[in-house]
Amino acid sequence: MNRQQRRAAAKQGPGPVGLATGGANPSHEKVSALFGAAVAHQRSGRLAEAERICRQILEIEPNHSDAHHCLGVLAFQVGRCDIAAAFIANAIALKGDEPTMHSNLGNALKGLGKLDEAIASYRRAIALRADFADAYSNLGNALGDQGRPDDAIESYRRALAINPRFVDAHKNLGNALLKQGKLSEAAASYAKALALNPNAADAHNNLGVTLKDWGKLDEAAASYRKALAINPDYVDARINLGNLFREREDPDGAVVSYRQALAIEPNNLDAHHNLATALGDQCKFGEAIESYRFVLAREPNLAEAHNNLANVLKHQGRLDAALESYERVIALKPDFAGAHGNLLLTQHYADGISNAELLAAARRFGDQFDRKAEGEVFSNDRSLGRRLRIGYVSGDFQQHPVGFLLARVLEAHDRAAFEIFCYANSTNVDHVTERLKKAADHWRSIVGVSDADAEAMIKRDRIDILVDLSGHTAKSRLLLFTRRPAPVQASWLGYFGTTGLRSIDYLVMDEATVPAGEERWFTEAVVRLPYGRFCYAPPEYAPDPVDPPSLKRGYVTFGSFNNVAKIGAGVISLWAAVLQATPGSRLLLKWKSFDNEGVRRRFGDAFRAAGVVEERLELRGFSPHREMLAQYGDIDIALDPFPFGGGLTSCEALWMGAPVATLPGDRPASRQTIGFLNLLGLSDCVAHSPTEYVSCATALAADSDRLMALRHSLRRRMTASPLCDGARFTPTLETAFRQMWNRWRAGEPAASFEAQGMGERNPAEAA
Structure with missing residues (x-):
């Protein structure tokens, strides 16, 4: 599982700094002329010359507030936020309340990580000038950094209400919406920025990130290439283009793109990290490990790099080293869900790991991520014998074990008794995907959709039983299940052990896989299907068997x-x-x-x-x-x-x-x-x-x-046999679903049971 790609999207920055072209308190015409020259140098990027002139002004007139302000702005522009804050504070003390100075002081304080003070400065600037769009945009940046995305979005919208042609505010609003997974709204914001400034390379880049997350890979590639046409040295866009190649399962293209980024910035850790991942995809494990170690030598506690290094070790068959590395990741970042999943998956490969150890690791995952039960009340129709809505969630609706083991089940479902929804967490589409799409009643993409928005989608669909088909494997959406979007939740098919989540009610297995008495190793109630838990759909292109060699x-x-x-x-x-x-x-x-x-x-x-x-x-x-x-x-x-x-x-x-x-x-x-x-x-x-x-x-x-x-x-x-006969296998799964549903209807907790074999499609329900 390699779910922790570091994405190098363009970063939101402060709004434009402002400098007056005339001194507020010049003592004579020479000082006024000098200050005008300093402003001109600052605006044209000749910062050292602007600084020299401002210091010359202060030798003549030490209390020249605008010169102090200018020196603060210049210090901010070269990353010296401490010096910037001191100079701008001096300017405010000398001049009094000037909105631009308060906004720029906020920029410097934000750069120092003093978010509360920065927010106070921005709010002071706005109080002094209600139509100060730059200050609203900068306030949005600080609120976003403080973990207040809704307030940040509101602030950007206020800036745009004042100035609808404010390109940076459109871009920053897009960034905030992208972080919330509101992809269509983010794309619209970037499109507005680009309508105003078609040469905004960062907006093209971030629109590409949005489109990629949305699953629109061709459009994303076009956006990245537009960014690079404007700025061929745009490293973030080259890294993101490489990420897109990986999404398309084209590691060769990804490696080329990452190496191009490194030719521009040889020490860019994002590029080295993602290059390592792509080299692993190419099975160039030695080179991949070398790149990860380059990153870790500079950022020893970077959890994502340790996780992906462990993935490479696993691909080499070095399980002990991989397990040790995953444990280190979890120690560094306990809320790294992907690392927990990787550890659990790898433990199943390793010899000498007991069921008790597997259960303990799964419970640790559950303890970390299960949300506290909030007494969710569902309004699902409880009518006896009605058509149930089943939702399958997977990132593997394609040429993958899940695809080959699900196709005949979807095709054999009794449509009079069950309505089938598929929630796809992958942009990859192949012949198996098309087959599954035709077999489902409804197909939803949840690629790039936040867990909160996916929860809302599932609730709108009024799903009765939500079925996880991934467990702790790649492209899993187990954390979505912790939000309890459906009254009954189960795991089946894609995993072979307990998820560790209390929010998963049932685990669908069979007698051979989980013999009687072994339920103690699962946090879920175990449902045993009579004909096995798989129904295999062999590909039509499989060649005929030949004689034994x-x-x-x-x-x-x-x-x-x-x-x-x-x-x-x-x-x-x-x-x-x-x-x-x-x-x-x-x-x-x-x-x-x-x-x-x-x-x-x-x-x-x-x-x-x-x-x-x-x-x-x-x-x-x-x-x-x-x-x-x-x-x-x-x-x-x-x-x-x-x-x-x-x-x-x-x-x-x-x-x-x-x-x-x-x-x-x-x-x-x-x-x-x-x-x-x-x-x-x-x-x-x-x-x-x-x-x-x-x-x-x-x-x-x-x-x-x-x-x-x-x-x-x-x-x-x-x-x-039922192993390949969907018409025989599927009714047993449907019977299990009915039994799960009936327990919920009756207000009974989940409990292990044996599903029925061949029989009626719609067995009699308990009253």
Whole structure:
């Protein structure tokens, strides 16, 4: 999960400083002429010459208030806010109440972080001059810095009511609205600024940020490029363009853009940080780590950099180091939700983590982020048997495990009994997205939408049951659920453990994944579906299975296409034992991280240390999905890792005709494949000990006739089973939804239960 990109948007600044062109108390014409020259130099940017002249004036007339003011403005312009505040305070003491001086004193005090005093200065300026638009805009900046966004917006609007052509106020209003997630209003403000000044590069840049958050990526790219056409050295725009390339899953374009930013500002930490992230996307892990360490050497406590460094360590399979780094992030920034999620996800990969430890980490997340129950009263219609409104929330409505495991469910939902809403948290659209859109009744984008606004949207839709499909994975919106936008809330499909949130009422699982008595490891009530918790929709482009490769090669090839983070020391040792027990056999591992030479070398060394010589191990990197599926034709038997087994990966192996040997443990992530195998009548591929795991794998390897039969029958078996039959699977999920709803209707708390199997679409409801 890489959800903490540092965005370098243009920063709001103070309104224009003002200097009178005539001295308030000149002693003679020479001083007046000198002051006029100083103002001219200040306005043309010749600050040193302006300062020299002002000091010359003070030698002649020490109490010249405008010269003191001018020196304060000059000091502010070079970042010396302390000196600026002193000079401007002197000017006010000498001249009395002058609105511009009070406003500029506010700018200096704001620069010193003295927000209360700055706000008082701006308010004094406004009291002296009610139509002082600059002071209202500057007041808005200070209020925003003080964490008062609504007051800041009101102040900008007052400035614009006085001066509708005030470009900076339009831009600052846009910035404030953008921070609140009010994207359409922010875009409108930037558009007004650009109508007044088409060459405002910062407005083009920030409009691009708004459009990107809105999911309008092409328009965002055009805005960034307009900013760069005006100012080719605009580093923020180059960084933001790189961020957009990453959003489009184009790390090559992102790297180019970040490097262009660094050519302009070699020490820009935002550019180094985001470059590191893009290098990680390219599996250039060594370079990525080097860039993160460059950033951390200068900002040792930057939580986002520690988090993303941990992501790279995880992609390398270095789980202990990754977990240590995530813990450091949480210590630095306890409210960093993404780091909590990354830690929880990585704990599921790691061996030696107990269910008790998983639960404790999840509860820590819940304790940090669950909102205090406020006795929310919902007005949802409680009529018996009415059509329920189901809302699915995910950032993965695309070619992703969630997309492949949801499509047939959406298509099979009983539209007479359920109205389906999908809340999409991703700008990515592909053929799976289009399929899901067609299957849903309503499609809503929540990309860039604040949790508060998404909550309001869901309440307007009158959702009865809101279903999280992400858990602690990328693009999760779990914090939205803490706002309790729906009366019943559940988590299903995209995660394999407890969320830790009291605001999630139910976790949808099955008997294989969560056996009876294991509910104690979950903060949610556990609902068990009778046919498993997945319904797989294989892609139409999946090639037909081919004969087991051992028939031609004369030796058996085992394989795993699982994430390298799942392949720990215990897995390597056991897989080496499988190879040693199967003379002449080979092992093929495939995952995108194997595109990295360092990862290949590390895993190669680990297998050699376990007794597997180089020629018996093949490591392959990324391939497009269709090509990856075809490469199952290069293995005879799939090996499931542990303690985190395959989900979609096991479904794909079975669909391509490769039986999967699995070793389930006591945590849900290790028990995903067992459910598939039981449904398909392959319970003999389920081991209950490491020794039995080796026996399962070697027994399959020794039975070439069975391998051939399975290769050409597994797809037919899957098609006929609830694993791929949405018409059989979906009613069980709908029954579970009805039971959840009935408990809420009756005022009963959430409680674990077993959902019914095949039966009526609309089971009788309790009164």
